[in-house]
Amino acid sequence: MTRAGVPSPGLSEADLDTPALVVDLDALERNLDRMAVAAHAAGVALRPHVKTHKSVTIARMQLERGAVGVCVQTVSEAEAMVAGGIGDVFVANEVVGAGKLRRLARLAREATITVCVDDAGNLDDLGSAVLRAGSSVGVMVEMNTAEYRAGVPPGEPFLHLAQRVESAPSLRFVGLQAYNGVAQHIRDHPSRLAATERNTARVQESVELLARHGIRCRVVSGGGTGTYNLEAASEVYNEIQPGTYVFMDADYLANRDRLGGPFRDFEVSLYVLASVMSRRRGIAILDAGLKAISLGNGLPLVQGGGARYKRFADEHGVLAPSDGPLPALGHQVRLIPVNCDPTVNLYDRLVAVRSGVVEAIWPVDARGY
Amino acid sequence: MTRAGVPSPGLSEADLDTPALVVDLDALERNLDRMAVAAHAAGVALRPHVKTHKSVTIARMQLERGAVGVCVQTVSEAEAMVAGGIGDVFVANEVVGAGKLRRLARLAREATITVCVDDAGNLDDLGSAVLRAGSSVGVMVEMNTAEYRAGVPPGEPFLHLAQRVESAPSLRFVGLQAYNGVAQHIRDHPSRLAATERNTARVQESVELLARHGIRCRVVSGGGTGTYNLEAASEVYNEIQPGTYVFMDADYLANRDRLGGPFRDFEVSLYVLASVMSRRRGIAILDAGLKAISLGNGLPLVQGGGARYKRFADEHGVLAPSDGPLPALGHQVRLIPVNCDPTVNLYDRLVAVRSGVVEAIWPVDARGY
Numbered sequence: 251m252t253r254a255g256v257p258s259p260g261l262s263e264a265d266l267d268t269p270a271l272v273v274d275l276d277a278l279e280r281n282l283d284r285m286a287v288a289a290h291a292a293g294v295a296l297r298p299h300v301k302t303h304k305s306v307t308i309a310r311m312q313l314e315r316g317a318v319g320v321c322v323q324t325v326s327e328a329e330a331m332v333a334g335g336i337g338d339v340f341v342a343n344e345v346v347g348a349g350k351l352r353r354l355a356r357l358a359r360e361a362t363i364t365v366c367v368d369d370a371g372n373l374d375d376l377g378s379a380v381l382r383a384g385s386s387v388g389v390m391v392e393m394n395t396a397e398y399r400a401g402v403p404p405g406e407p408f409l410h411l412a413q414r415v416e417s418a419p420s421l422r423f424v425g426l427q428a429y430n431g432v433a434q435h436i437r438d439h440p441s442r443l444a445a446t447e448r449n450t451a452r453v454q455e456s457v458e459l460l461a462r463h464g465i466r467c468r469v470v471s472g473g474g475t476g477t478y479n480l481e482a483a484s485e486v487y488n489e490i491q492p493g494t495y496v497f498m499d500a501d502y503l504a505n506r507d508r509l510g511g512p513f514r515d516f517e518v519s520l521y522v523l524a525s526v527m528s529r530r531r532g533i534a535i536l537d538a539g540l541k542a543i544s545l546g547n548g549l550p551l552v553q554g555g556g557a558r559y560k561r562f563a564d565e566h567g568v569l570a571p572s573d574g575p576l577p578a579l580g581h582q583v584r585l586i587p588v589n590c591d592p593t594v595n596l597y598d599r600l601v602a603v604r605s606g607v608v609e610a611i612w613p614v615d616a617r618g619y
Numbered sequence: 620m621t622r623a624g625v626p627s628p629g630l631s632e633a634d635l636d637t638p639a640l641v642v643d644l645d646a647l648e649r650n651l652d653r654m655a656v657a658a659h660a661a662g663v664a665l666r667p668h669v670k671t672h673k674s675v676t677i678a679r680m681q682l683e684r685g686a687v688g689v690c691v692q693t694v695s696e697a698e699a700m701v702a703g704g705i706g707d708v709f710v711a712n713e714v715v716g717a718g719k720l721r722r723l724a725r726l727a728r729e730a731t732i733t734v735c736v737d738d739a740g741n742l743d744d745l746g747s748a749v750l751r752a753g754s755s756v757g758v759m760v761e762m763n764t765a766e767y768r769a770g771v772p773p774g775e776p777f778l779h780l781a782q783r784v785e786s787a788p789s790l791r792f793v794g795l796q797a798y799n800g801v802a803q804h805i806r807d808h809p810s811r812l813a814a815t816e817r818n819t820a821r822v823q824e825s826v827e828l829l830a831r832h833g834i835r836c837r838v839v840s841g842g843g844t845g846t847y848n849l850e851a852a853s854e855v856y857n858e859i860q861p862g863t864y865v866f867m868d869a870d871y872l873a874n875r876d877r878l879g880g881p882f883r884d885f886e887v888s889l890y891v892l893a894s895v896m897s898r899r900r901g902i903a904i905l906d907a908g909l910k911a912i913s914l915g916n917g918l919p920l921v922q923g924g925g926a927r928y929k930r931f932a933d934e935h936g937v938l939a940p941s942d943g944p945l946p947a948l949g950h951q952v953r954l955i956p957v958n959c960d961p962t963v964n965l966y967d968r969l970v971a972v973r974s975g976v977v978e979a980i981w982p983v984d985a986r987g988y
Binding site: 265266268301323324325343345350353369397400525526527528535547564579580589 | 634635636637670692693694712713714715716717718719722737738740741766767768769770800894895896897898902904906909910913914915916930931932933934935937948949958960961964965966967986987
């Protein structure tokens, strides 16, 4: 089905039908450059997580700036990336179930595929699927970093699973995955640093334990947008996997930097463009609710302030005044999501804008995958 | 791009790759029948809201059971329905902005289109767009029902806008829209009834005011899954527009009926099928988080109990035990969303299952629209 209302390059942002998912190209490119420079300067590999943008176009921009490959979260994201020509994909997650393992093993005929494992039975299933497909898959053993996350405990359990990978004929042991998800969102820098150092010490112990048993962790991977610089400087991790830095979101904007100031290593490049579709005294109703912006982690910020996003329904949001006047009927408002990843996942395409003019329309290739 | 992992009819539900959005056909058909019978018995028109399912296939099933047309929430949903052959579409919402008004006016060349209005300037813009398109559009004036909803106040403001519609050459005044959204989710029946009666009295006054000025409201439309029977019995409304009844969700399950028992006029026919992808003592990590189930209104129920959905991340959910054992690694779990509409909007397709076997795959035609 063709869809009316798809914008064309050259259109003014002010004429976009809303809601629309807009990326500011200048800001995006600055973010991409900054992370590439930071990884290079620290001497670590950059393997960005594409679950944030799900876009082959942006993945290519990351590879052009020196990324060694990409991380994905699901088999279908991996399929979308390989279909788009990305040759090195790490599924930074466990893959469970016969159907998905078969798809993953077949995908490894076309590209370099690596996957996480945290269970011996699952590892055996993976090995069988890969043998049947006649391919080869790299394995990262995932180390647990927090109460509610996947992964085996550090130390002996980690060693035993790594040894089991080493003995599987169709699998290549690649190294250790330890993404410290909780630490990303710790607001103040000293606490974030301390949490990262605790985690890094456990990672180092496991790496050394494996070394004493003759197993080398070629790759030690982890680190998101909140702690990328800490893992990069750790001398334990040699690969970082940040995702959100490309767009930023209201959650990461609330982090503080080393000096206690706001975390501004990267800038907001993504927003949901909405319009006022009903207006009366004291409120403005927007055409952007639960179906236009993911609200599971909180309400979006209104760029430029003046009003705040106060309530939502499926297709509507309600703005109330804060320190300025409410926008008029038909006027546009830019909303900054608290969590950009599931917001991007609501859209079939990204509208790429430079200086207020549409420059390109990019498919969200792995949307819903 | 073709996508691996799309299931085929005949596949067992147990072999579905997860997360998957599954509809139980027997339960769906019973829900469709029950609402059709209830509307017919009450002598009101049924115009189901398709923002819930966004599926042309299900819209057709509703029309086959006597629905007079469908409601949609956006112009792009209307476009998807008309492209799918639905001939009578009511956009139960205001449409603001030159681009969207132009699309709406053009769509009215192909199908019977009606739209809500709550502002004189917007009405004039609509009239101009329709004149330019050489089509004709029906107008429902929306009456405000609650603090945070669109619509003009009842009484004089309502009358003045209706008169302005009557005088517009390209527009047809159809009637009054008053969807009492807040009342749908009032848990106990006496309070829900009282809120509906208060609203209905205001609707009746406005209808009578218009009649005294020679304007007839041919259609008085409103009523969702929570109050469909109350508007249907009101003798003021002559059209109901429920959406969620096709699938039900955990929110409506919490309503109480007239006798104080649980509201069970309709049954749960929709769930997100998830799998355990990591497991250890005390927790099971599922492959269904924010990208698989809309969590803006709360956490899903686990069908059959035993465990509860306790935490979430973008791609993951954490189950903790409640009154039973946790599922094992690889096992499937059915999650009932608190809000089905934005959950359906996450998926490109619905997997239609009967007695545990896939019978059909239905596109979510208006997904993201």
